[in-house]
Amino acid sequence: KNEVEQSPQNLTAQEGEFITINCSYSVGISALHWLQQHPGGGIVSLFMLSSGKKKHGRLIATINIQEKHSSLHITASHPRDSAVYICAVRSDTGNQFYFGTGTSLTVIP
Amino acid sequence: DAGVIQSPRHEVTEMGQEVTLRCKPISGHNSLFWYRQTMMRGLELLIYFNNNVPIDDSGMPEDRFSAKMPNASFSTLKIQPSEPRDSAVYFCASSLELAGGHGELFFGEGSRLTVL
Numbered sequence: 001k002n003e004v005e006q007s008p009q010n011l012t013a014q015e016g017e018f019i020t021i022n023c024s025y026s027v028g029i030s031a032l033h034w035l036q037q038h039p040g041g042g043i044v045s046l047f048m049l050s051s052g053k054k055k056h057g058r059l060i061a062t063i064n065i066q067e068k069h070s071s072l073h074i075t076a077s078h079p080r081d082s083a084v085y086i087c088a089v090r091s092d093t094g095n096q097f098y099f100g101t102g103t104s105l106t107v108i109p
Numbered sequence: 110d111a112g113v114i115q116s117p118r119h120e121v122t123e124m125g126q127e128v129t130l131r132c133k134p135i136s137g138h139n140s141l142f143w144y145r146q147t148m149m150r151g152l153e154l155l156i157y158f159n160n161n162v163p164i165d166d167s168g169m170p171e172d173r174f175s176a177k178m179p180n181a182s183f184s185t186l187k188i189q190p191s192e193p194r195d196s197a198v199y200f201c202a203s204s205l206e207l208a209g210g211h212g213e214l215f216f217g218e219g220s221r222l223t224v225l
Binding site for chain 2: 030084099
């Protein structure tokens with residue numbers, strides 16, 4: 001049983017397209033993180049959310065606590081956005097992290 | 110800011126050997142996390158320290174794994190004896206957590222361990 005489910009697993013898009021990655025979770029959470037992992041392997045935190053919506057540049061993250069669902073949107077996608085995007089939730093006890101299996105995004109020029 | 114610093118970046122060792130991975134968190138951060146990433150299991154939290162105290166080590170696979178944080182600027186993850194199934198990338202992350210809230214995670218570059 002996976003506490004965090006992401007979809008899609010793989011996504012190929014043309015440059016400029018609008019992209020949505022979804023994350024559903026089944027546990028009570030105190031925070032949800034969207035992480036980006038590039039082919040070189042390093043991990044960067046994009047967003048930490050506990051409610052509502054956040055925006056950084058072309059990236060937007062939303063969360064619906066009642067529905068236990070979050071989305072990551074990329075507007076005007078670019079080849080440099082190609083990476084694996086990982087959804088992670090922190091349990092409401094604060095001590096456990098659960099990770100999605102990641103969405104592998106490829107943006108074609 | 111130098112970010113989270115991990116060493117070594119790569120380690121190849123033989124089964125049965127002791128492995129020590131090191132992490133220097135961002136100065137001023139009070140929480141430190143050790144994660145492991147494998148193809149089969151993805152990312153997993155191994156242990157979480159807050160103010161140098163281990164808060165949750167339920168993710169540590171077995172007694173062969175141990176982690177310490179002797180001070181706010183240094184942590185180690187030790188595997189003794191190592192086994193081939195320990196081969197993975199080990200990430201350290203730190204954050205600043207204030208009362209009632211969680212902080213943004215900052216990850217190190219990871220230590221890629223191969224146990225032959």
